[in-house]
Amino acid sequence: MPTTVPFALWIAEAAILVCFLALLAYRAQITRYEDDQLFLSDESGQHARAQQTALVHKVDRIGPLVRIVGGATAVMTAFIVGIYVWDAAKTLLQ
Secondary structure, three states: OOOHHHHHHHHHHHHHHHHHHHHHHHHHHHHHHOOOOOOOOOOOOHHHHHHHHHHHHHHHHHHHHHHHHHHHHHHHHHHHHHHHHHHHHHHHOO
């Protein structure tokens, strides 16, 4: 196997992993000050309710993207490990 293929896979893995970690950091930053509140009064908590609704909307919007990029990271990692295991098995069985 040419040495450029695993190197390219490691670069792709690193790029996907950086995107995944950036999404996790963004989601953590958004939810840092999230409050689990129960708004009983309509007039007194309108502003806080609007902020909380906007926050939940942002988190819900990036949720599928976090799952997709996380899944891509897992698949890419499994693929790279599989290549190295296959190469090691091929070398050992010769």
